[in-house]
Amino acid sequence: MADEPTSGDGPTTSRRLFLTTAATALVGTAGCLARGESSDLEGEIRMDGSNTVLPHGAVVSEEFQWRNNRVQIPVNGSGTGAGFQRFCRGETHAQNASRTILPDEEALCAEHGTEYVELSTALDGIAVFVHPDNDWCTELTVAELARLWEPESTVESWRDLRPDDPAFPEEEIELYGRDPASGTFDYFTEAITGEIGAIRSDYSASADTNVIVRGVRGSEYALGFGGAGYYNENRDELRAVPVDDGDGPVYPSAENIESGEYTPLTRPLFTYFRADALAREEVRAFARFYFEPIDGHAVDAEFVDDPADWHWTQWSARRVGYNAIPTESDDPDAPSVEAGSATLEAAIAEVVG
Amino acid sequence: MSTETDGSFVDGLEDIERKRLYGRLFVAVCFASTLVGVVALVALLADVLYESWGWVSWEFLTYPPSQAVENFLPGGRGAGIYPALVGSIFLIALTAVFTVFLGVGAAIYLEEYAAESRLKSFVEANIANLAGVPSIVYGLLGLAIFVRWFQLGASLIAGALTLTLLILPIVIVSSQEALRAVPDSQRQAAYGVGATKWQVIRDVVLPRALPGIMTGTILSLSRAIGETAPILMVGASTSLFVAPDGLTSPFSAMPMTIFEWATLPEAEFQHIAAAGIVVLLTILLLMNATAILIRNRYDPRS
């Protein structure tokens, strides 16, 4: 560049010298601070998509990178929609999604010639929770939840919710929940009110479930919904309400969610891989890693009873407060490690030949 | 002052007393206002330090982040903010370089070269308007222009260019004010001994305007290092194992990592996020201190 405006100035030059030296020193040390063990695998695998599924994908990639530290896996959480844009355009190799791909996103992928494999890698339960001093609401039916949350709902107080139960007070229900642009919201509305996006407009929405927890914790008459993992982390401060879908009230415990009993508020979470990325050795290794058995420190986790029964995708799900897909399942359409692995191997076979 | 009866002299004395009282009150109010800012700062820092106490360690500074809280605890594998720390520093260094050149250059053009005209007023109005555009719009802009159109991808340089555009208006406006504050007599004196325009700017105007330029640049870079929305849209990574090693490599930055941590369910992550904030603020303080040292050396009032 031609004459710089500040070329004659001592202090600015020395400031830039300081910055350059510092930056160079950092670059030098950056290389020295490689953690974990190296292997023959190397390359970059870019992962983006839902920021709900991000913790799961991040933990799997962390464990993989500790064992193969010459592979770099930057993980982003731009949102399922924005993530699919990048995925279909070839900017990323792996996509986390809290829903399946939509038709117009499929069309975009077709347009760019992007083929992919869809794997169901985790389960997420949505809990309904109330203040710990709320002793009257011992369970709720799906129908009651629908009446409470439907658009233009007339339910204002607890008594409105269950008029013939004198234990339900005349107090106004303070409602908290996930914001309308999240996958959690979409799934909750579809499962409870029957239509994605159909919900009453006067609840306090937040994109951060911790804030929802805080809100419910702050008021005896509050009720909120959010990921079951957040409830589990705040067991002393909240009470989860068992949901009755016709077979009796079911509590959102890990066992109930993973066995499929906690309906309808259990949803599958997905990871997509691009077929052309699977042509690369390190991407295949990473994708397969999801369904490989755990080893090392992982076996010491308190939820691991029999290490042989745990695979990385299941372990990671539990690690971050989600729920694990079963190792195998009688239902061929249900997500499981066995089914996912088979789907993945089939896709790899097609690519590698 | 009139020379009248004793009555008005006493009135005059009372007047002076009243004015003195008013004067003291005025100083007290101004001083109290200054304290408002200081108290707010102290409260905020105390809150952050309290939350983060014991969580900032050597491991925290040198290990990659993790979504599993166990890795952060003593006895865990080790986790921290290292790649984001390096990423933020690189990002700010790059942004500083671009911003200083573009910003001071533009300010010099507007103050020293451009004649007062409709075009100049238009450009200045435009710059003032850009200062108010929300950071997420710059994020959308960076995504469309640098990531997509320039094909830079979600890289360090795309992030730096986006942040540059974000803070450019503030740097230009404050640099302009600094240049404007240099009395014209100084310029005329230099022209009087035969200096060219460029020489006048370089040797007479800039050195005097430097403290003011530094003020605007410090404030702006401080803002840039803490911005989340623009780098989020451009594609800063939430989870990165290694520090960025090139202009086109994926990058992560501290605000994003902190934000991610704060939204995770485990209670410990609130402390970890606070620890990240402490690291970020320390970098900020180092930046401020360096620039202030430079500014104080050249402050015309000291």
Place this chain on the structure above:
Amino acid sequence: MSVDPGITAATSAVEDRKNDLVRYVFASCALVTVLTTAAIVLVLLEGAVAFFRFPDVTVLEYLRGTEWSPVIRPRSYGVLPLIWGTLVITVGSALVAIPVGTATAIYLSEYADPDVRKYLKPTLEVLAGIPTIVYGFFALSFITPIIQRLFPQTGTFNAAAGAIVVGVMIIPMVSSLSEDAMSAVPDSLRNAAYGLGATKVEVSTRVVLPAALSGIVASYILALSRAIGETMAVTLAVGMTPRITANPLESMQTMTAYMVQIGISDVSVGSVGYQSLFAVGLTLFAMTLAMNLISLWIRSRYREEYQ
């Protein structure tokens, strides 16, 4: 500080070309700002046009409707609640920052010891550097509980906490830049006023303030621009419930918070919900443009220069 003897040499043709080159380089720096605006308008316009192309969306409803719900059914597309939220925060933060910032600047410029100023001014500037997300969390964890203790009916999200926190954030912009402007007022003006028997208060308020007015007003405009465009702190503290209410203790949503919410959300890109973010962005851009044109006109009437 001394003038280089080389300056006394006569200007040559080379010097002329060098000067021209320098001029063009600087001009192109200024050009970048114009290009930036053009690019922003293009990006926003493209998205907004896509938004208005959707069958249920009309420009009339957008500008006059008082319900904003592009994602939740029943859908409505009136942007006024978001504009209201933005205005509440901006005005609230101005109420905090302008008095406090100006008084601080007067203190630093006219009354403080040079040593005190040397340390106090950078200390306040740290406030400007605190990341906006930190302010958001500070509002949630510290400010809102205090407000709730005073006014128990305050919700977890409320506009007041957002306004306070944004106000604190922009104090240093007002104080530092105003102080710079006041310092630039030559002492000769102050001394002349003292010579006429003015008190220090009178000198500060009737001589220095008016003389530095262009710089002070510039600092106000910059600070308010920052307040309007403030994104993360209001996203966290003020809430995600677009509504028009006069009660600052309730939750609202600003235009920027809405844009963030959609920008990082799971909605499908290209859907009406996603495209609405561009329409909101364009509206915000138009608002700040109008505000800045007015303020520029005001400023041009008060600028003073010193010899």
